[in-house]
């Protein structure tokens with residue numbers, strides 16, 4: 001068997017976007033994923049896609065229909081409510097509601113229908129990042145470029161060892177990810193800035209809604225009585241009783257952030273969560289993964305045609321964007337979270353932390369400059385340059 005030019009490990013958003021673009025450009029590649037075909041993309045993850053990501057995917061001709069807009073977010077505290085029309089402030093550029101599992105399912109189906117080389121049930125068992133070579137599902141491949149698109153626990157990233165620097169920061173906060181079989185309570189996102197901890201309401205589908213509930217890091221969703229959980233969540237959101245009897249499933253999510261620098265070492269390259277992790281505050285992780293993959297795809301296609309400059313510059317191109325996005329998400333997490341501002345965590349200063357959160361919400365309501373900055377950073381819209 002001839003070795004493919006590129007091996008992609010991972011059929012998440014990053015790996016599939018990359019595969020789809022290599023397929024279009026006739027670059028020989030293989031994609032392997034450890035999960036079975038029917039398991040891929042079943043975990044509840046992202047659901048809101050940035051404006052710039054949708055524009056990027058449309059420009060590249062992806063067969064995905066982004067129709068449902070999310071234009072408004074409501075900040076609620078126990079005493080105030082502020083409905084924030086961010087799409088208005090960005091010149092009519094909203095988010096789109098498009099669950100990650102749908103993106104993964106639709107790209108997988110589109111690729112398999114074309115006979116693309118996607119191999120499921122193929123866990124990676126061995127990686128040599130310098131040769132490079134990778135063994136998955138009992139087959140060893142020796143490609144020209146090995147791409148780690150294998151998510152937060154990436155074996156490809158681990159194999160890079162001290163060829164790269166990993167800046168890893170666990171946070172003192174856990175979010176319960178609550179997937180509910182119920183219609184959204186309102187037609188927009190709600191962020192509840194509550195003294196007991198953050199809670200959120202996010203639209204996913206006509207009968208599907210995502211909630212988050214911030215809890216101390218030693219509390220697990222599995223230990224909570226589901227009725228107490230529903231009650232606490234609804235109360236923090238200012239919708240007492242709204243979730244009584246609603247069918248829910250709950251996962252724990254420990255918050256952490258990470259940046260790997262550089263995102264490539266010789267012939268081995270990282271994309272998406274394999275390279276960087278960001279908390280769900282602001283909904284940025286999948287968007288970064290998609291943008292990494294599009295940039296890398298262009299680099300690989302140009303290298304296939306004999307010019308490796310864009311591929312060689314991939315990490316330098318992406319890292320500044322990733323750092324900026326991490327900065328926004330880090331700030332937003334401080335607004336949302338009662339526990340995870342690391343300097344204050346565990347100091348018993350809960351009242352002080354809540355006063356700061358409350359202050360930011362008022363400032364977002366009252367300060368048009370902050371509101372405009374937030375709207376653009378949140379929706380993923382590049383602000384128009386200032387007039388000379």
Ligand SMILES: Cc1cc2nc3c(=O)[nH]c(=O)nc-3n(C[C@H](O)[C@H](O)[C@H](O)COP(=O)(O)OP(=O)(O)OC[C@H]3O[C@@H](n4cnc5c(N)ncnc54)[C@H](O)[C@@H]3O)c2cc1C
Pocket residue numbers: 009010011012013014015032033034035040041044045046047048049100122123124149150151152153154155177253271272273274280282283284285286287288289
């Ligand atoms: C609860 C939650 C909510 C989120 N909400 C948002 C949001 O609203 N907006 C947003 O933009 N982002 C959000 N994110 C982040 C987003 O889900 C991730 O950033 C995104 O999944 C990254 O895509 P990826 O392709 O890099 O990795 P992944 O989606 O993790 O895909 C990695 C793939 O690699 C495979 N793999 C792993 N190890 C191996 C191995 N050893 N061998 C072979 N295959 C392997 C896995 O099976 C998987 O299919 C959220 C995340 C969570 C957890």
